[in-house]
Amino acid sequence: MSQSIDTKKAGKIGKIAFGILLVILGLLGVAAFTSNSESEEKGELNIKEMIFGHVQDAYNWHITTIGDKHISISLPCIVYGQNGLDVFCSSKLGHEGHYTEYNGYKIAEEGNYAGKIVEVSTGKRPWDFSITKNVVSLLISCALLLIIFLSIAKKYKSNGFCKPTGLQAVLEPLIVSLNDDIIKPSVGKNHKKFTWYLLTVFFFIFINNLLGIIPIFPGGANLTGNIAITFVLAALTFLLTNIFGTKAYFLDIIWPKVPKWLKFPLPIMQFIEFLGIFTKPIALCIRLFANMFAGHVMVLVLVGLIFVFSQLSVGVGLGFSVVSVLLVVFMSLLECLVCFIQAYVFMTLSALFIGMAQVEEEEE
Amino acid sequence: MLSILLQAVAAEAATAKLGAAIGAGIAAIGAGIGIGKIGGSAMEAIGRQPEVSSDIRSNMIVAAALVEGVAFLAIIVAILALVM
Numbered sequence: 001m002s003q004s005i006d007t008k009k010a011g012k013i014g015k016i017a018f019g020i021l022l023v024i025l026g027l028l029g030v031a032a033f034t035s036n037s038e039s040e041e042k043g044e045l046n047i048k049e050m051i052f053g054h055v056q057d058a059y060n061w062h063i064t065t066i067g068d069k070h071i072s073i074s075l076p077c078i079v080y081g082q083n084g085l086d087v088f089c090s091s092k093l094g095h096e097g098h099y100t101e102y103n104g105y106k107i108a109e110e111g112n113y114a115g116k117i118v119e120v121s122t123g124k125r126p127w128d129f130s131i132t133k134n135v136v137s138l139l140i141s142c143a144l145l146l147i148i149f150l151s152i153a154k155k156y157k158s159n160g161f162c163k164p165t166g167l168q169a170v171l172e173p174l175i176v177s178l179n180d181d182i183i184k185p186s187v188g189k190n191h192k193k194f195t196w197y198l199l200t201v202f203f204f205i206f207i208n209n210l211l212g213i214i215p216i217f218p219g220g221a222n223l224t225g226n227i228a229i230t231f232v233l234a235a236l237t238f239l240l241t242n243i244f245g246t247k248a249y250f251l252d253i254i255w256p257k258v259p260k261w262l263k264f265p266l267p268i269m270q271f272i273e274f275l276g277i278f279t280k281p282i283a284l285c286i287r288l289f290a291n292m293f294a295g296h297v298m299v300l301v302l303v304g305l306i307f308v309f310s311q312l313s314v315g316v317g318l319g320f321s322v323v324s325v326l327l328v329v330f331m332s333l334l335e336c337l338v339c340f341i342q343a344y345v346f347m348t349l350s351a352l353f354i355g356m357a358q359v360e361e362e363e364e
Numbered sequence: 365m366l367s368i369l370l371q372a373v374a375a376e377a378a379t380a381k382l383g384a385a386i387g388a389g390i391a392a393i394g395a396g397i398g399i400g401k402i403g404g405s406a407m408e409a410i411g412r413q414p415e416v417s418s419d420i421r422s423n424m425i426v427a428a429a430l431v432e433g434v435a436f437l438a439i440i441v442a443i444l445a446l447v448m
Contacts, residue, residue: 181422283430283433283434283437286433286436286437286440287429287432287433287436290433290436290437290439290440291432291436294436294439341425341429342429344425345425345426345429345430348426349426349430
């Protein structure tokens, strides 16, 4: 009897959660709408600015634009140039369109360093340790990760083996299935040495991807769509694979078990295997970056199409906005799926690469 | 014929956009064919042995992600051709 009440409650909660998700995703269209009210007169070139403004890093976190007023959080700039260390608020450097100079630094308008702080005297970049939008998003997601997982760990410590409740119940099946179905078979004997990295990388990528889809502060910073972040993650996989690779693994690269003519006198297989060490992590990096970047750009393009169409006439624009909001909701739901799949694939491939490097010495 | 080609090459921005668009289209064709084949053989395998369908599903997703990764590499090259 109590089981039927539980399933009814779960069904209701599921429906409410889904409804809230749809409303949030619909708000994405509205949020982009209000933040771009100036582009109606300016023309198509502004669409490119809007898209790149949303997916790139910035020295302030722009939340929305009401009429003519920009509502944004100015983040601190920390630069180390010729005059030593300088810490100041980024609002001193001016806003988009009218950049001002401060203390010998300004934001470059064009060229290689467009949008970044350069020294006025030399035109080059100083050491830039500023807390930019991506850094704040990184800190927020790390805080979220720590809160979630430390609270679950505390529950295990205090309660031990008993029925999981709350957040524990949601995450335990996920963690256990990832560990048993992917990490243990892929990594092999020494799986306990690498479980910490693989699970951390999965949840880091998953939570950052999800935060990127949320249209409003504290989400919405395109962190995993930034090639620097994915490069570091891929570099970590590369380091773990090769530092803990066994001797047999490196021997297989230098003298693989293939017919003699492929390795001597022309080292064909060696060259291919050596390239393979680097191409696998590079593919990891580009796969995650491209998936997230393309997803964000597609949603922004669909919203921007409203403005392109409304240049023909207001009626066409209003009519198309219905279609566009539906498309944006669909794209965002697809993006939720892609978030999970990309984190899953990154972790699976990292586990596979680490496992392939743990080659056992064969007794002939 | 040659003069048309020379004119086209001289208008660099236009050829870049044309090349980028064609490249992105070909990348989409490649990804579509690849993932279509993966999905098709996964469906056949599930039809033969429905009890291992979850195993097949996870392997299908991994293979599809690998193929998509290569397609995205082509997309990045197309975007670079467009903006640089």
